[in-house]
Amino acid sequence: MAQEHAQPSIGTYVKVWGLLFVLAAASYSVGYFNVQGPVRWFLLVVLMLLQAGLIVAVLMHLVWERLALVYAVLVPPLLLLTLISIGALDGLYTFEIRNEFFAPAPAPAPATEPR
């Protein structure tokens, strides 16, 4: 039963909770101070993965689960990397084709959009 597996203490939760606030604030300040270029991407991805890791590992107790369950949960999403690559390649290809055969980007629609 569930009572058999180790439960983290309330103190662990509170520490991770505080860390999540700090990381979320850091993510927000990247947008607030409008950091640009590769630094923005690096910060966003690192902060995003740190938050995701903390949530999955501690708040969702995955580090206290059986290794077989950990693998069953974490390995399949790696397939999404393939989907990301396909999406990026396809998007870039479509963009090139549009530049080749379509007129340049149309001006934004006038503000008289039907309500």
Place this chain on the structure above:
Amino acid sequence: MTQPAPTSSAATVSAPSGLQSVIADISSDQRAFKNVPWNKVMMWVFLLGDVFVFGSFLIAYMTVRIATQSPWPHATEVFALTVAGKEIPLLLVAVMTFILTTSCGTMSLAVSYGYQKNRQKAFLMLLITALLGASFVGMQAIEWTKLIHEGVRPWGNPMGAPQFGATFFMITGFHGTHVTIGVIFLIITAIKVLRGDLDNRRPGFMTGRKGGYEIVEILSLYWHFVDLVWVFIFAVFYLW
């Protein structure tokens, strides 16, 4: 297996560790993930499916954003709020993130208090989590209303690439639906906790199986997953 044949009971077989334990679990008799409550495994399987749903949405968003010729609307300006004459970028979204992170903490506290059989505190924490979730959905409604008044539609908007509205309403709408469902189940679970259903191991309304405090932990898996998805939406939709 190279293990010596156990002569008497299963107690003499030592549990394998590392990758051996994974192989032993997957190839084991009758059920994998021994000792893990079946409903927890089912929740993980469901969440794994949800990972692919949200993953597909976010990847579709990336693909159309790369492919469009029109300039993508600047999220920091679109989602800015004017407070005391000063425009603060992403203010509402930041507050929503703050609320969802807070609710994650109260949810975890509810799980702890539940296992301690502290019914009053667990109920209170579940109720606070539900209220925070409901206020998150409320703020999302405000955000949608603001954007719709500014002329953002799933097929176009005055700020730039028409794909902006389609992906925004799809992704945040699907996430908001998840939060709403979570709030409903938080309220149901809070009532069960307060009534002492879990102490008396009274069966739930859709099953004859007896419920225990692990259902609070299983609900917390769902709730933390909703926050997890928001982390990704916040980074790739609002901050890209």
